[in-house]
Amino acid sequence: MTAIITAFERSPDRGRGLARDMRVRWALEEVGQLYEVRFLSFRAMREPLHLSLQPFGQIPTFEEGDLALFESGAIVLHIAERHGGLLPGDANARSRAIAWMFAALNTMEPQIFDRSLATILERDQPWYEQRLQALESIIRKRLGDLSRRLGEADWLDGAFSAGDLLMVTVLRRLHGSGLLEEHPNLAAYVARGEARPAYRRAFAAQLAVFAAASAG
Amino acid sequence: MTAIITAFERSPDRGRGLARDMRVRWALEEVGQLYEVRFLSFRAMREPLHLSLQPFGQIPTFEEGDLALFESGAIVLHIAERHGGLLPGDANARSRAIAWMFAALNTMEPQIFDRSLATILERDQPWYEQRLQALESIIRKRLGDLSRRLGEADWLDGAFSAGDLLMVTVLRRLHGSGLLEEHPNLAAYVARGEARPAYRRAFAAQLAVFAAASAG
The missing domain is CATH 3.40.30.10 (Glutaredoxin)
Structure with a gap:
């Protein structure tokens, strides 16, 4: 259909x-x-x-x-x-892939999206540098945690899943910020998604x- | 188990x-x-x-x-x-209930959570009033949209679902802000959840x- x-x-x-x-x-x-x-x-x-x-x-x-x-x-x-x-057949693995979907949208995306928005809407505000630093500090902490979990693996939990699909679309918004490049395994992860x-x-x-x- | x-x-x-x-x-x-x-x-x-x-x-x-x-x-x-x-048996209704779960966490929660955080962490910052106004302006727009969709219904889409459960937990964080009370149907919706x-x-x-x- x-x-x-x-x-x-x-x-x-x-x-x-x-x-x-x-x-x-x-x-x-x-x-x-x-x-x-x-x-x-x-x-x-x-x-x-x-x-x-x-x-x-x-x-x-x-x-x-x-x-x-x-x-x-x-x-x-x-x-x-x-x-x-886009989801594993095993029931537990399926639930874990869905957990990564929520992690992408609820734990990673809000500050990454706010950062994008701030660079457009708040650039001329007197507090811009301080606000950007506050957002990037949270984003850096999350990227560090994500990088540690991903390690040397290709995808977050076994085979490519809907969790990876959402995570890659969220992380892509950091292109140009330099933040992704602080974790070569995350930069490679995003590139792997974009190459599909x-x-x-x-x-x-x-x-x-x-x-x-x-x-x- | x-x-x-x-x-x-x-x-x-x-x-x-x-x-x-x-x-x-x-x-x-x-x-x-x-x-x-x-x-x-x-x-x-x-x-x-x-x-x-x-x-x-x-x-x-x-x-x-x-x-x-x-x-x-x-x-x-x-x-x-x-x-x-917590989810309807009908496949389409089930997908719609899940859509409300994502709406609660990805469309409603980020700014509502940021507002809470700002009232604690940014109260003494020079940008506080302007930041609070910006957040509340987005929250008000979203609450207006949600209120219009809910209308006179008890729950967002048919019977109480996991979508309502998450939405009520997200909206509760506005208690004390006065924002929820601008939409009596949303205030009653949250109270309905809390009465279960x-x-x-x-x-x-x-x-x-x-x-x-x-x-x-």
Whole structure:
């Protein structure tokens, strides 16, 4: 069945694959499910039609038959549960992979996302340097913990899973900050994710949208 | 099977049920699973034994037979999948309930948690008022969206689910801020969660720990 997802008509990240539809595109590419994309302007995201699908007026959403879902983490988990390849078969290993999904979104992402936002919105504030240092101090602690746990392994817990998929999309937001490079095993981990054929297809697809919108 | 969870030896919230073990206790009480608690000092949370269970040195963890899990969201989902009462039987409704779990932790919690932290750690900083206003502006927008979606319903999507359980624990952190009271349906929603017998048992259990630690 072809899924329908929503994405920014013109992504504020200029096609760098940081918008949250990237996670869903990547998951769909990993499992080989066909999908179509409905593009939304910022205005359309606050209209009743979209709010009926996504109460907070965000992207992405996911529609498949009579199911409508929101929250990128929940969508990736739904795809992983319906198709092979993103969650282990063993029940305990499956629960642990899901723990890494939550760790990516609830333990790693908030400060990493705040840091991105601060570098855009608070750069001219008198407190900017101090705020950035406070955020980077928490991010460094978390990256240190994550690096220690990953060690020499390719992925966080056995084979590549939906937990790795979300973690890589979260860590990618640190590109250019220098923070990732302090842990060569984490930088290699992110590069390993970005080298997957499914990732590359998903990345190319979202970049093509931005390029077309900019040319148009 | 009796589960073993970890919690603060002396919770920094002084027994108000804001530490993340509260979610897990509540879920275990809802499904009627017995559990024991291992209490940790802040020092013990950074020792190798605990880091082997929880790479980021946080609480709670969850052990059951040969399964060890971390991340409160993943633990609640695991409990909900193994027992009845926290997820609908219908597959689509189940995916939607899980979407609310992610919405609670990834869309609602970050700024609500940051606001709590800022009122403690940043009160004397020159940016405090502006930072608080920025956080509350986002929180207000999200609460408005959530209030509109909830409407007159008791719970977010049909019967009480793990999505409501997590959302109530996240919104509770706004007690005392005045923000929840701007939406009477959300204040009533939180009160409805807090009135559940399973919630009350879980709350009493964590409060007893704090009271004993303070008396000792």
